[in-house]
Amino acid sequence: MSYREVDTVDVGDLGRRRLLGVGIGALALAHPGWTDLVARADAMRTGRVARVGRGEVRVVEDVTVALSRLDDRYGGRAVRPVAAAFLKGPATVALRADSTEPVRGALTTAVAFCAYLTGWMAMDEGQDALARRHFDQALELARSVDDQRSYRHILRGMSVHAVDLGEGRTAVDLAEASTARPPQAGMVAFMAGQQAHAHAVAGDRAEAWRCLRRAERAMDRALSGAKTFGGYNPSTLQYHVAQVRHALGDTTGSVASLRAHFRLRDASDSDRSALRFGSMLAERQLQTGHLEAACASWGAVLDGLPSMQSGRVDQHVARIPGLLRPYLASPVARQLNERVRQRTRGEGP
Template identity: 45%
Template sequence: MEAIRIDPQRRIGQREIQGVTKMTDRLMDLYSEFGGRYARPMAAAFLVNTVAPNLKANASDENRKAMLSAAAFLSYLTGWMAVDEGAHGRAQQYYVKSLELAGVGSDRMTYCHVLRGMSVQAANLGHGTPAVRLANAAAESSPDSTPRMRAFLTGQQAHAYALAGEKVNAFNSLREAERAVNQAESRPETFGGFNSATLAYITAQVRNALGDTKGSIESLNEHFPLRDSTDKQLTKLLFSSFLAERQLKIGHLEAACTTWNSILDEYPAIHSGRIDAQLAKVPSLLSPYRLNSTAQITVERSRELLLPK
């Protein structure tokens, strides 16, 4: 990026930078509401057609760094959307490009977010050891020691440690995340991002990774009432699918079917590879209960709704 050829006919300022950040916010909203398959093509087109030319334009040092930072975060978000599509190799390409842009722009905050995002990707794929390495790298590179950021990072460390079988480290990180959330939420200013609802979800994931299915269900049941207007439809459906599987695992068939049907009610508007993959498991998971009418209705609904959109 430092050696990129500058277009002398093009110049950018604060207006162009604000355009990228505002568009990124809108793309995030679309992704959160409708899924990665819906929003990522728009994000990718915006990166290629608008953001890339901006990176070649004349600008002051301050504006150039700001544009690099905006481009880095958009690339990170596009990678996050690709994960939701199930395109993990493509997601890694976006993540690596985001790290490059953030590095050149001296944007340690985005750099830290990307490393954490890569840890989340590894954790979701069940790779505990790489998830730990990336989560620790994110914590080490963080320029911000506010309670909110500490919770954001240590929560991911807890999940990664649990997947790697490091129980003591997992619970130590979880307690640290809890302390940070309590500290942040006790302050008078507005608190967003990682909050009590997120902590309950992370606790559920830690418990599940360590084999405590009942405890995981308890934590997920604590999570949903804590959600507020900042929490998005996509995560609600994804986390609900985890709940349904764990309810079935401990023998609560009726509860699991109720949860799955609540997801299926909202599913038609969603374009998410992760949600598709979760719901595609329903027929096989319920196959031992084919004589149960509630289970059979749930299976039929899932098969009907999972037809190509």
């Protein structure tokens, strides 16, 4: 299947208006040159650019970076229509234009990451089949220019998706494929942390801990500057420790590691991940008998919900009433439960 045949959804007029109006207008939040990006993206979309060069590569790269930042802040449901419109419009049109071979390679890599990001947003929405189609599209593009670094990065993301779906064996296979060739030194921790999580979900305790130790040893060399696609840092490592512990039955240890994760987070970390991981923390605190701590963690999640449009976060929030039902004799639990009910009825934050 070629990238032109992938069904990325028909964004229609709404998607195009978002792309060239409100959507990329919102990139002002994430990119100082957004006005120029709009003009150049429009020229690419309409085919006024007959031959592309490094300038068009930078447009795709910069738009992808800005969309990623918006995705982290507002969630996949809010941003994916804009990303899909850009991918289907300007990015694909640019790939069909004339260029030199070096430009063609750089542009293909840039579009591959845009497709990967769009798949990540679809995953966040809970549109798993669509996410997989975008990931396959991204893989094909990276393979077509023999971009091994991008190819491995995309495989790792697919492993994360498989883990979320509880497909432990598939997650392991994808994580192992992502390290079929030795990764660059800075990517070792990034890859090994996901391998550890996948092996833990698959039930392989020894291999999970072996990979986690490798991630810890490589931490000092881990990439921390890749802001778009999840630069690995100590807070991310603690998240993986938490997930390994939880998958292997150590819920108390998982809570301790998630708390360490939150202590190590900084301002560059995703708002969405703060809500998702905060929900995980609350659920596990409740499992270990700490009702008030769980309600406090859930309260922080509810505080951050008004600006977030994430299907995965919504799934966590939807579980709260059922989880709290046995504890409604507690005033703290009743208060939190009412907050969730108000939000469901649209009566409050």
